Amino acid sequence: MxxxxxxxxxxxxxFYASVEQRDNPELRGRPVFVGGGVVLAASYEAKARGVRTPMNGNEARRLCPEGVFVSPRxxxxxxxxxxxxxxxxxxxxxxxxxxxxxxxxxxxxxxxxxxxxxxxxxxxxxxxxxxxxxxxxxxxxxxxxxxxxx
CATH class of the missing domain: 3.30.70.270 (Reverse transcriptase/Diguanylate cyclase domain)
Structure with a gap:
């Protein structure tokens, strides 16, 4: 070397949130959480509002009520x-x-x-x-x- x-x-x-935003144009530019009870991934828009992984889903909703939860694919x-x-x-x-x-x-x-x-x-x-x-x-x-x- x-x-x-x-x-x-x-x-x-x-990654997971970016795939969701890529595949669903309605999610682009919006805070997206992938997961359910626990946030597995968060878009940059969600991270800007304090959402992190692995965060409890209720806490994510409290921090970012306009966020969209998406089931993992x-x-x-x-x-x-x-x-x-x-x-x-x-x-x-x-x-x-x-x-x-x-x-x-x-x-x-x-x-x-x-x-x-x-x-x-x-x-x-x-x-x-x-x-x-x-x-x-x-x-x-x-x-x-x-x-x-x-």
């Missing part, structure tokens, strides 16, 4: 995750999945083909947005820890 930044940490933003989240991971694997063969919405990608050695890690990260953000309809945060660093906090 020679100390050069070559690790990407890719994390889908507010694991099949939809799995399908969206597969689409994103297909893009990851199209970017580099070195993908380490951490969860349904998060992975490390090793992009060292791709410079001549794909550009520097920052350029690869930018293209990854653009592809996930255009092809899957979701926002993704991508950190670039020389270690996994630093990429995750970048």
């Amino acid at each position: 020679h100390g050069l930044a070559s690790i990407l940490h890719a994390d889908l933003d507010a 694991m099949e939809a989240y799995s399908a969206a995750s597969k689409d994103v991971f297909d893009i990851f694997h199209d970017t580099t063969p070195m993908v380490e999945g951490i969860s349904i919405d998060e992975a490390f990608l090793e992009v060292g050695g791709l410079g001549k083909i794909s550009g520097n890690p920052q350029q690869i990260a930018q293209r990854l953000r653009a592809r996930v947005a255009s092809e899957v309809g979701l926002n993704i945060t991508v950190g670039v660093a020389r270690t996994k820890f630093l990429a995750k906090v970048a």
Whole structure:
């Protein structure tokens, strides 16, 4: 690795809630909670009103009475995750999945083909947005820890 930044940490933003907003235009721009008795995920609009995970559903409603509770649709989240991971694997063969919405990608050695890690990260953000309809945060660093906090 020679100390050069070559690790990407890719994390889908507010994943479950973002899939719900993507799939249901009526939810876009509104505070969304995925879950029931407990908030499994909250949209950025809900987080701005103090809703966090894993918060009791009653507390979430108290903080954000205009919020919309949506039942989890694991099949939809799995399908969206597969689409994103297909893009990851199209970017580099070195993908380490951490969860349904998060992975490390090793992009060292791709410079001549794909550009520097920052350029690869930018293209990854653009592809996930255009092809899957979701926002993704991508950190670039020389270690996994630093990429995750970048």
